[in-house]
Amino acid sequence: MDTQEIIEKYRRYTYGLGTYYKQPLPLVKGEGKWLTDSEDKRYLDFFGGIVTVSLGHCHPRVVAAIEKQAHTLQHVSTLFPTVPLVELAETLEKLFQGERPAKMFFTNSGTEAIEGAVKLVRKYTRRSRLVAFCGGYHGDTLGALSLCDSGAYRRPFEPLLGPVEFLPFGSVDDLARIDDGVAGVVIEPIQGEGGVRVPPDDFLPALRRRCDAVGALLVCDEVMTGLGRTGRWFACQHWDVSPDVLVLAKALGGGLPLGAFISRPAVMQTLAHDPPLAHVTTFGGHPLSCAAGLAALDLAARERLPERAARVGEAWRARLHGLVGAVLREVRGRGLLIGLEFASPELTRRFCRAAFARGLILNWTLHRDTVVRLAPPLVISDADSERALSAIEQAVAEVGH
Numbered sequence: 414m415d416t417q418e419i420i421e422k423y424r425r426y427t428y429g430l431g432t433y434y435k436q437p438l439p440l441v442k443g444e445g446k447w448l449t450d451s452e453d454k455r456y457l458d459f460f461g462g463i464v465t466v467s468l469g470h471c472h473p474r475v476v477a478a479i480e481k482q483a484h485t486l487q488h489v490s491t492l493f494p495t496v497p498l499v500e501l502a503e504t505l506e507k508l509f510q511g512e513r514p515a516k517m518f519f520t521n522s523g524t525e526a527i528e529g530a531v532k533l534v535r536k537y538t539r540r541s542r543l544v545a546f547c548g549g550y551h552g553d554t555l556g557a558l559s560l561c562d563s564g565a566y567r568r569p570f571e572p573l574l575g576p577v578e579f580l581p582f583g584s585v586d587d588l589a590r591i592d593d594g595v596a597g598v599v600i601e602p603i604q605g606e607g608g609v610r611v612p613p614d615d616f617l618p619a620l621r622r623r624c625d626a627v628g629a630l631l632v633c634d635e636v637m638t639g640l641g642r643t644g645r646w647f648a649c650q651h652w653d654v655s656p657d658v659l660v661l662a663k664a665l666g667g668g669l670p671l672g673a674f675i676s677r678p679a680v681m682q683t684l685a686h687d688p689p690l691a692h693v694t695t696f697g698g699h700p701l702s703c704a705a706g707l708a709a710l711d712l713a714a715r716e717r718l719p720e721r722a723a724r725v726g727e728a729w730r731a732r733l734h735g736l737v738g739a740v741l742r743e744v745r746g747r748g749l750l751i752g753l754e755f756a757s758p759e760l761t762r763r764f765c766r767a768a769f770a771r772g773l774i775l776n777w778t779l780h781r782d783t784v785v786r787l788a789p790p791l792v793i794s795d796a797d798s799e800r801a802l803s804a805i806e807q808a809v810a811e812v813g814h
């Protein structure tokens with residue numbers, strides 16, 4: 414199929430999610446940090462399938478694990494234990510930052526894991542109120558969207574799930590509004606789609622203390638930040654905070670769909686009774702996804718990718734700070750989750766196009782159209798870092814003219 418035919422069919426037969434470029438970009442091949450389009454042009458991928466592809470595309474070890482599992486056992490449902498599922502659960506339990514031992518529930522996506530986590534905290538505490546933060550993003554289903562305060566995204570779908578109270582992200586004083594009627598507090602330790610926002614250092618520890626004081630469960634949504642992206646296995650470790658419930662997805666499946674929510678046994682057990690199987694899913698923890706995820710986690714641990722993300726990310730930010738001026742207003746983030754805040758949405762779009770013309774695929778964040786997110790594979794080489802950084806420097810200079 415040639416490029417025009419793919420685009421035409423995409424436009425005719427699919428809802429055709431908005432593209433960040435002038436026309437849809439058909440992609441036909443992925444290899445490491447490279448993506449190849451239908452005209453055989455190669456790009457460095459800084460978008461990573463929305464901050465998912467931590468090991469690069471089609472890593473040979475992940476491909477081999479998928480292939481082996483595909484020949485062995487595919488779908489059986491969550492009601493039967495499979496080898497890749499229990500092995501991945503064991504590996505994750507060792508990494509979990511909360512109280513151990515821990516148990517997990519596997520899903521197909523981050524949104525579905527958030528939905529499960531919300532049901533879990535309500536059932537366990539027998540309370541219904543939830544607290545979330547301004548600028549947060551947790552997914553687009555009715556439940557997950559209810560935890561997002563953006564009027565533009567909420568209004569067309571209201572009424573949403575309630576009661577949810579939104580507090581300012583980063584304000585320690587406002588945490589006093591969390592009281593003993595709150596079932597759970599859902600937070601991204603570093604906000605992703607809200608514009609790569611890092612909270613002040615005292616914020617998450619204060620939130621942990623407040624949740625303990627009122628008996629609310631702290632749910633850390635590490636769908637985007639988890640598994641090494643920010644320079645630690647989990648972003649909450651930057652502040653030595655342990656969640657009651659940890660939510661993962663994106664990088665978890667090594668490129669295949671997989672999510673999970675994790676908590677201590679006493680909490681997780683509440684989903685198993687009254688009624689029995691109070692929460693189930695058909696495909697969650699699919700053997701292929703778990704096999705891919707296990708191979709990916711193993712590689713991330715062996716190659717010490719969290720440490721690498723911390724080191725490379727710091728060097729990037731130091732260099733990008735040199736570009737701050739009238740066009741690029743701020744550079745922030747942790748590890749290899751980096752936000753570039755531009756002076757206007759128009760400049761942001763022009764920057765993305767200028768970077769694209771230089772072979773970089775990147776985008777602005779969903780709920781903040783003045784912030785471009787850089788999320789390269791954590792395995793990016795020094796040579797590719799250099800290539801990307803000089804493309805970014807040139808793109809900022811072009812937009813400034």
Ligand SMILES: Cc1ncc(COP(=O)(O)O)c(C=O)c1O
Nearest residue numbers: 522523524550551552636637662
């Ligand atoms: C922090 C966060 N939570 C939840 C989600 C939803 O995950 P998914 O798209 O896998 O359903 C996202 C997606 O971008 C996210 O960034």
